[in-house]
Amino acid sequence: xxxxxxxxxxxxxxxxxxxxxxxxxxxxxxxxxxxxxxxxxxxxxxxxxxxxxxxxxxxxxxxxxxxxxxxxxxxxxxxxxxxxxxxxxxxxxxxxxxxxxxxxxxxxxxxxxxxxxxxxxxxxxxxxxxxxxxxxxxxxxxxxxxxxxxxxxxxxxxxxxxxxxxxxxxxxx
Amino acid sequence: xxxxxxxxxxxxxxxxxxxxxxxxxxxxxxxxxxxxxxxxxxxxxxxxxxxxxxxxxxxxxxxxxxxxxxxxxxxxxxxxxxxxxxxxxxxxxxxxxxxxxxxxxxxxxxxxxxxxxxxxxxxxxxxxxxxxxxxxxxxxxxxxxxxxxxxxxxxxxxxxxxxxxxxxxxxxxxxxxxxxxxxxxxxxxxxxxxxxxxxxxxxxxxxxxxxxxxxxxxxxxxxxxxxxxxxxxxxxxxxxxxxxxxxxxxxxxxxxxxxxxxxxxxxxxxxxxxxxxxxxxxxxxxxxxxxxxxxxxxxxxxxxxxxxxxxxxxxxxxxxxxxxxxxxxxxxxxxxxxxxxxxxxxxxxxxxxxxxxxxxxxxxxxxxxxxxxxxxxxxxxxxxxxxxxxxxxxxxxxxxxxxxxxxxxxxxxxxxxxxxxxxxxxxxxxxxxxxxxxxxxxxxxxxxxxxxxxxxxxxxxxxxxxxxxxxxxxxxxxxxxxxxxxxxxxxxxxxxxxxxxxxxxxxxxxxxxxxxxxxxxxxxxxxxxxxxxxxxxxxxxxxxxxxxxxxxxxxxxxxxxxxxxxxxxxxxxxxxxxxxxxxxxxxxxxxxxxxxxxxxxxxxxxxxxxxxxxxxxxxxxxxxxxxxxxxxxxxxxxxxxxxxxxxxxxxxxxxxxxxxxxxxxxxxxxxxxxxxxxxxxxxxxxxxxxxxxxxxxxxxxxxxxxxxxxxxxxxxxxxxxxxxxxxxxxxxxxxxxxxxxxxxxxxxxxxxxxxxxxxxxxxxxxxxxxxxxxxxxxxxxxxxxxxxxxxxxxxxxxxxxxxxxxxxxxxxxxxxxxxxxxx
Numbered sequence: 001x002x003x004x005x006x007x008x009x010x011x012x013x014x015x016x017x018x019x020x021x022x023x024x025x026x027x028x029x030x031x032x033x034x035x036x037x038x039x040x041x042x043x044x045x046x047x048x049x050x051x052x053x054x055x056x057x058x059x060x061x062x063x064x065x066x067x068x069x070x071x072x073x074x075x076x077x078x079x080x081x082x083x084x085x086x087x088x089x090x091x092x093x094x095x096x097x098x099x100x101x102x103x104x105x106x107x108x109x110x111x112x113x114x115x116x117x118x119x120x121x122x123x124x125x126x127x128x129x130x131x132x133x134x135x136x137x138x139x140x141x142x143x144x145x146x147x148x149x150x151x152x153x154x155x156x157x158x159x160x161x162x163x164x165x166x167x168x169x170x171x172x173x
Numbered sequence: 174x175x176x177x178x179x180x181x182x183x184x185x186x187x188x189x190x191x192x193x194x195x196x197x198x199x200x201x202x203x204x205x206x207x208x209x210x211x212x213x214x215x216x217x218x219x220x221x222x223x224x225x226x227x228x229x230x231x232x233x234x235x236x237x238x239x240x241x242x243x244x245x246x247x248x249x250x251x252x253x254x255x256x257x258x259x260x261x262x263x264x265x266x267x268x269x270x271x272x273x274x275x276x277x278x279x280x281x282x283x284x285x286x287x288x289x290x291x292x293x294x295x296x297x298x299x300x301x302x303x304x305x306x307x308x309x310x311x312x313x314x315x316x317x318x319x320x321x322x323x324x325x326x327x328x329x330x331x332x333x334x335x336x337x338x339x340x341x342x343x344x345x346x347x348x349x350x351x352x353x354x355x356x357x358x359x360x361x362x363x364x365x366x367x368x369x370x371x372x373x374x375x376x377x378x379x380x381x382x383x384x385x386x387x388x389x390x391x392x393x394x395x396x397x398x399x400x401x402x403x404x405x406x407x408x409x410x411x412x413x414x415x416x417x418x419x420x421x422x423x424x425x426x427x428x429x430x431x432x433x434x435x436x437x438x439x440x441x442x443x444x445x446x447x448x449x450x451x452x453x454x455x456x457x458x459x460x461x462x463x464x465x466x467x468x469x470x471x472x473x474x475x476x477x478x479x480x481x482x483x484x485x486x487x488x489x490x491x492x493x494x495x496x497x498x499x500x501x502x503x504x505x506x507x508x509x510x511x512x513x514x515x516x517x518x519x520x521x522x523x524x525x526x527x528x529x530x531x532x533x534x535x536x537x538x539x540x541x542x543x544x545x546x547x548x549x550x551x552x553x554x555x556x557x558x559x560x561x562x563x564x565x566x567x568x569x570x571x572x573x574x575x576x577x578x579x580x581x582x583x584x585x586x587x588x589x590x591x592x593x594x595x596x597x598x599x600x601x602x603x604x605x606x607x608x609x610x611x612x613x614x615x616x617x618x619x620x621x622x623x624x625x626x627x628x629x630x631x632x633x634x635x636x637x638x639x640x641x642x643x644x645x646x647x648x649x650x651x652x653x654x655x656x657x658x659x660x661x662x663x664x665x666x667x668x669x670x671x672x673x674x675x676x677x678x679x680x681x682x683x684x685x686x687x688x689x690x691x692x693x694x695x696x697x698x699x700x701x702x703x704x705x706x707x708x709x710x711x712x713x714x715x716x717x718x719x720x721x722x723x724x725x726x727x728x729x730x731x732x733x734x735x736x737x738x739x740x741x742x743x744x745x746x747x748x749x750x751x752x753x754x755x756x757x758x759x760x761x762x763x764x765x766x767x768x769x770x771x772x773x774x775x776x777x778x779x780x781x782x783x784x785x786x787x788x789x790x791x792x793x794x795x796x797x798x799x800x801x802x803x804x805x806x807x808x809x810x811x812x813x814x815x816x817x818x819x820x821x822x823x824x825x826x827x828x829x830x831x832x833x834x835x836x837x838x839x840x841x842x843x844x845x846x847x848x849x850x851x852x853x854x855x856x857x858x859x860x861x862x863x864x865x866x867x868x869x870x871x872x873x874x875x876x877x878x879x880x881x882x883x884x885x886x887x888x889x890x891x892x893x894x895x896x897x898x899x900x901x902x903x904x905x906x907x908x909x910x911x912x913x914x915x916x917x918x919x920x921x922x923x924x925x926x927x928x929x930x931x932x933x934x935x936x937x938x939x940x941x942x943x944x945x946x947x948x949x950x951x952x953x954x955x956x957x958x959x960x961x962x963x964x965x966x967x968x969x970x971x972x973x974x975x976x977x978x979x980x981x982x983x984x985x986x987x988x989x990x991x992x993x994x995x996x
Contacts, residue, residue, distance in 0.1 A: 059296060059297055060297075060407070061296035061297055061301075061410075062409075062410045062413065063296060065413075066410065066412060066413075074438070076409075076437065076438050076439060077407045078407060079406060079407055089297055090297055090330070090331060090407075091297040091407050094438075094439070095438040095439070097438075114293075114295075114296045115296075162330060164294070164296065164297040165293050165294070165296060165297070
């Protein structure tokens with residue numbers, strides 16, 4: 001081994017560093033200013049979805065709570081009226097809470113949901129300064145509406161929204 | 174023992190009593206045949222076709238009638254098609270196959286058909302999670318449908334059958350369990366089928382809708398979510414509920430119940446009772462529960478619940494510590510030992526009443542039972558024998574009901590007596606007016622109010638009815654308080670007891686006397702030594718009174734006056750009442766849902782209830798509060814645990830000697846099998862795992878001397894011209910504190926009313942449906958006038974606990990409102 005060998009090796013390495021520094025695109029994301037897009041099947045914080053008309057998809061059936069292996073979801077339901085309608089059909093969730101400290105983001109709640117109301121969405125920015133903050137209530141989970149007329153509860157035409165679970169076109173689907 | 178039959182089901186040899194259906198026989202053998210319309214308590218109809226099985230019977234030689242043998246075995250001949258297991262009775266040598274390809278195919282086809290029009294409602298259906306259709310579809314269904322989804326029938330979804338029961342027409346599978354329950358078991362045909370074919374639907378054929386106090390039971394046995402209760406509508410999912418055993422506190426029947434509880438955000442995060450379900454006890458309530466027992470539980474969670482001890486300071490009730498409050502009361506009681514009165518009601522448990530009685534005895538005071546009925550010492554002597562079960566009474570037995578409208582006072586007794594009459598028991602109903610039980614009675618006796626004693630005395634004379642009663646194998650007498658007060662009922666009880674003794678109907682099971690008490694544990698109060706007082710006003714005036722579980726001020730203005738003249742009033746209750754308002758000290762007690770204890774039913778069955786929810790506020794169980802008060806008075810009473818209090822009670826009272834909490838928790842096998850995973854079979858009634866209770870042995874059964882002292886007949890009241898005889902009657906849904914909080918039942922309570930014969934109405938020149946003024950004993954009240962032509966003339970019926978204070982028959986004046994104003 002020659003005396004200059006280590007110096008040659010070192011400059012090779014440094015040369016590589018210099019090359020990528022000068023000519024390659026950086027891979028670092030400048031989080032939080034810059035955010036990396038998530039994959040299509042990413043499981044982030046839950047959202048309670050709405051139909052296009054603004055009515056809540058959630059019908060308060062508690063199946064998500066039953067499916068939850070961490071017992072993180074608490075649902076309580078009440079009865080809809082056409083005067084004060086939250087969701088289609090007879091039943092809506094009057095209380096919907098998820099304890100984010102318990103949630104393991106397994107997505108079983110999504111699978112159990114008969115109306116595709118609960119979806120593990122893209123948001124992964126969860127941080128709390130105390131335990132109470134980790135409990136997400138219904139108004140925190142519901143997606144916002146475009147116009148004020150679409151807010152729930154609202155008065156609707158009687159006899160239109162009679163079914164809780166949307167009719168399936170092809171049951172084998 | 175009945176004839177036994179041996180048959181083979183799925184290769185397993187089974188021996189069962191003759192007369193059982195194949196479906197029931199399989200259940201006995203632990204083999205599940207799926208059913209929807211079949212229910213072990215109902216007559217089979219074979220409507221749903223779910224129980225299709227292959228049945229073969231031994232082949233008989235046509236010429237000789239002998240069984241054809243083949244290789245030393247009887248030759249089995251199978252029917253060419255599948256048969257329903259629920260309509261075929263077992264026979265000797267029968268071979269049943271429930272899991273053959275043919276049978277399975279038939280069951281799959283039936284599920285597929287049933288689901289052609291069943292909506293996909295499971296997520297929002299209250300039955301979801303405990304639904305026979307869900308379970309059987311998973312277990313026996315084909316998994317796929319060949320029917321066109323677009324052809325599903327859409328029907329009305331939210332149809333109120335009455336205020337209490339909702340019907341979803343789409344979910345109904347036309348099994349007719351509800352209709353058959355109302356026709357066969359309840360004897361009130363208020364439901365029926367309308368239309369034909371695919372349009373067949375359940376309708377209510379009564380006004381008001383679903384007019385039956387047993388309506389809640391149809392939701393238990395409905396195999397789908399077609400019938401659900403308004404009370405539990407979207408209350409919780411069944412799998413989220415916890416279950417705790419309890420006993421109904423509404424009447425002396427003592428129905429076994431299960432309290433379903435859950436933590437609830439609406440209730441501020443508290444654990445609350447979400448629904449009351451029947452718990453099987455074939456000797457008490459079978460698998461049924463009346464609507465009052467099912468829906469009236471809300472009072473335990475009322476806003477008026479007392480949560481802190483209070484004492485009166487400068488004329489106002491102020492919060493105090495337990496120590497201060499009990500010391501305050503104890504000092505007053507100790508200072509007035511001679512005038513110390515304990516007034517307690519049968520709403521309390523045995524442990525509470527025992528401690529109260531011990532306190533009264535040791536301090537030298539008196540213990541009074543707050544009730545309009547006497548005669549409890551007689552049910553201890555000649556009450557029904559241990560082992561009594563109305564469900565086993567039938568042909569050759571006699572049941573007599575006197576001065577009681579059981580439908581209004583003890584619905585489950587009514588139901589079971591009606592069924593005993595259906596089985597052939599002689600039912601004798603003696604009442605001054607028509608009651609719903611009359612329809613099923615072999616003999617109906619009508620007497621005038623005040624002639625109760627004479628009516629019973631006539632039983633002892635020679636007559637067809639008296640003869641049949643005397644000769645009956647077993648005979649029971651139920652006596653009540655229709656038109657009677659404390660002295661009246663005491664006299665009636667002694668007359669009934671004498672009759673039973675003279676005809677030798679005492680000291681055996683299914684024989685003896687039963688009091689139709691006003692509260693759940695009146696019998697228990699009598700057992701520990703409480704006695705009612707005919708002249709309560711006098712007994713309370715100028716005394717230091719300790720009122721427990723009663724609201725005399727709210728019930729009766731005369732008692733209110735008497736209590737205002739009392740030296741000291743301490744009230745111990747769960748709710749704020751008119752009595753707590755005038756009290757000098759108030760102790761908050763725990764409701765029956767929050768603590769343990771025991772009740773004694775009218776049939777003298779000691780039954781245990783358990784704590785289901787945490788106690789409200791700073792409330793404590795009644796027996797513990799009494800022990801604290803006693804301690805401050807220098808008297809030591811057990812107050813730590815109800816089971817220890819009960820042990821002391823059992824040691825000091827002969828009848829309870831053999832009873833302990835452990836024995837009360839014992840259970841043995843019951844038929845039909847209900848409440849397990851296979852709830853398609855018996856419905857959602859809970860299985861009894863917490864104890865069937867122990868029936869106390871009456872003195873007559875252990876061979877003790879029974880001496881029945883004659884009670885003097887009350888002098889008959891003689892109303893003058895323009896006056897009427899006002900008599901108290903009992904109603905199921907009244908304005909009592911234990912019902913008021915149940916909004917649903919409130920709709921059936923109605924307003925205060927009095928009723929009389931149309932001739933009386935005419936004579937007094939009154940108008941039906943209008944408010945009238947009624948006055949007696951210094952009480953002036955207003956009530957709507959109703960007409961009832963089954964009452965005798967010259968009498969006005971005043972329902973108890975409906976706003977007009979009436980404890981016993983009195984002479985009253987009834988005037989129209991305008992007439993009253995002039996005077």
